[in-house]
Amino acid sequence: MQAEIEAPTRPRQNGAKAGDVPRTIRLSARDNVAIVVNAFGLPAGTVFPDGLELVEFVPQGHKVALADIPEGGEVRRYGEVVGIATQAIPRGAWVEESRVATPVAPALDALEMATRVPAPLPPLEGYTFEGYRNPDGSVGTKNILAISISVQCVAGTLDVAIRRIKKELLPRYPNVDDVVGLTHAYGCGVAINAPEAVVPIRTLQSLAQNPNFGGEVMVVGLGCEKLVSERLLPDNGAAGDGVVRLQDERHHGFSAMIDSILAMAEARLEVLNRRTRETCPASELVVGLQCGGSDAFSGVTANPALGFAADLLVRCGATVMFSEVTEVRDAIHLLTPRAKSPEVAEALIREMAWYDAYLAKGEADRRANPSPGNKKGGLNNIVEKALGSVAKSGTSAISGVLAPGERVREKGLIFAATPASDFVCGTLQLASGITLQVFSTGRGTPYGLAQAPVIKVATWTELAERWSDLIDLDAGRIATGEATIEEVGWELFHLILDVASGRKRPWSDQWGLFNDLTLFNPAPIT
Template identity: 40%
Template sequence: MALQDLDELAFRLHADDNVVIAKADVEPGSYSRGGTAVEVPGEVPRGHKLATATIEAGDPVRKYGQIIGFATRAIRPGEHVHTHNVQYQEFQRDHAFGVDSRPTEYVPDERRATFQGYVRPDGRVGTRNYLGVITSVNCSATAAKMIARQVEASGMLDDFPNVDGVCALTHTLGCGSGGPGNEGFEVLRRALVGYAGHPNFAGLLVIGLGCEVNQVRDLTEMLKLPEGMPVHAMTIQELGGTRKTVAEGVRRITEMLPIADRGRRRTVPASELVMAMECGGSDAYSGITANPALGAAADLLVRHGGTAVFGETTEIYGAEHLLTRRAVSREVGEKLLERIAWWESYVKRDGSSINNNPSPGNKAGGLTTILEKSLGAAAKGGTTDLCDVVRYAEPVTAKGLVFMDTPGYDPVNATGLIAGGAQLMCFTTGRGSAFGCKPAPSLKLATNTPLYERMTDDMDVNCGTIADGDSDVEEMGRVIFERVLAVASGEATKSEELGYGDEEFVPWHLSTVL
């Protein structure tokens, strides 16, 4: 009886790889590979790696044509390759600034894609039309939520069909820490200012307690909001308590609703889009299907004149050399390396490291080391040049591919990207992340078909068809790009239908709590 060909059960991603990835659970037994019998000694779960050649102790393990770790013992062909026999260790990487930089082939103006967006008086373009309630401090969070809930429950929004809702953005910060000049305080301020000026907001209510470090008056003076955008600021202490604050907040939202309802969608070029890219709850398919497909969509957006921005510095660690090689200048490449160096110093303060980042879910999905995870995550960046590197929650002003320095924790990363100006997000997941990020819509991209079918109420696009052989990366990239344009034009995402996004505003907490 002929042995089953192991290559039929696994993906080989690069000619230099010494591992393949199981398409399905591989049972123990004898298989054939290249005419040679291969023994698989134990079950290898779907998405996990099998050795294709002997890997001696200390030798590099290669996937994507890159080093993802080093063998802790000899690994024979057919063996499961994972955390039990592979570890991270430092090795030299060639950053080669700009050697792979290439001019972008832009789509001619007359053929560029368009979407239906809200054009604000100052020219900014939104994909949604919300009223925002922003808090200066955690102490005003409950009042902000009460205002939003009362407006929603009153039914008054039914009279204003062009308003998407009232979005209360609350957080746990704003006091008990250093003030202006403190790194953490400035990060919070950048996030709040970025959201306050977000083009998906038509009007704004800013609420404080009154005695906090992050004073409402100082914050609103920093906002520099466009002329004509209604903004109201108030504090609970000045108004005489919670009930009076909520009543006043509802009154002021009621005044803003007719103004916001005047908004109408109109045709604008895709060059006005800033698309945020996120991956969370990753698995081994993330770097094979959804992330490369999202990278292909990002390439399309860039060629149409738009901007794609991604972050998670801790999750491109080890793959940063692939980005510096595509940097438009040495300065841009060095900005990325400076952020990497900052993180290495930052995590040492509490005895942590960033070289063993994969979560338990990532590892269960087949990701072994931070290098493997980072190489898959970096695929979101597509193939165009890296045009800029910005700090957390800084405005994204460059056109093209931009990297933002953020933590890997999904809500914190997303908050920074949206504060930077992204009007929508594409979120890839292999394990099944549940997420939304008001006021920006979030498209969920499943890396594998079983996840898409299991969590169909949460997933917008099934990128698992790439692994199934029913599409390729470029085809799926075009599918994602078209869905991005549709969502930017008002099509609701699954997370919006479920009501996600009110709890996911999570600014990066860098301050010492005093």
């Protein structure tokens, strides 16, 4: 959806900054609110080109009423109802959080299913990247030795071993990018056979097989844990040994344990070192889309640009994942009609219903999602946040749905069900098979993943300038009219190909800013 910018679409040529001109952005002719673009907001008495006059100060990114909204009246943004006025809001007033109630979520039993399936967009041919092809046909964007653990008890030991591997072994294998531990807080003291334990176990199994790890799976276990180490190997370890158990009798002391880990790691480093980049079609990419520290600009600038780039990738035959159930739930009525089949629509509904029940068990609901930073950035509630979040999905048909931790096996646009937490979502997308992630942010975050490159996209230019050595792409130019959604989308698409090829390194990789993996475990802890 192209925004309507209430000011000239290009910066003035007299030397004044675009931000000096009073500006709002309205997203649909049906909207009765718009967001203020100008840095630091605008004071009472500000008059816009269309005659709108502010009756009070409105902060940057926050909504101003374009018409009188009565108490109980609908507040509309994105052409959708994003709130119910709890008091009369006059034209020109700040549509502040306390003045808006959260509307009821769409009923899951009354949704359209595969009724408006988008026609395939024209294919894009000839786009390639330099990737690492694996024996199973998948292609990685990095060449990493990943070492799993079966239980948290051994995490400290693995940390010691990895420090030695990086110091003593890795310099001898220059084609290997890194050695990372797939550590977690699971494995014992848990209800291992509870129905919902399938989520963390499946996640760990899938993580080890991410294409960036080259198929060289290795597990460090203790020996007495509930999660048996072999369960984390392909085919439950049927192909041969890939486990170091610290309790094995052959280990006489801590040094022997470390030596065993180093010996197994070196055998795998020798294999990985033979991997080299080769030219691969863009159809082999698996790209994850995520947002964090969202603000009112997220659904106007960065996320629509991500959506445009997602459409380009789908046109190339690639796989693109979007996620975050609570940031989809209130926009689900816009997605189920786009499912390629009733079965895909039903799978979307299944994941929404499962998460509704999960939240209800904790005596919570989706209204708990927006953070204080989201609200400070102009998002009143989860409805407004969700409508901006799903802009990342572009316009393609949704071709598949993954439960948490499932590996992707289809091309096209995929919904991978995850919580909205940045680090939990990132962990689950890695398990599902992403080899690169694009992350949009309005409030700013140093988030990153050691296991896959993360491209950071700012929703507004002030953030991109202030965090110039953390943000990889500025989408705020869309808000000021300096660039279009399509132009930034193409720029992002080419940046994805460059990062996937190793020609460019995102800032999180340059600084080594990496979040810990965080499992989603809805099962009981005993």
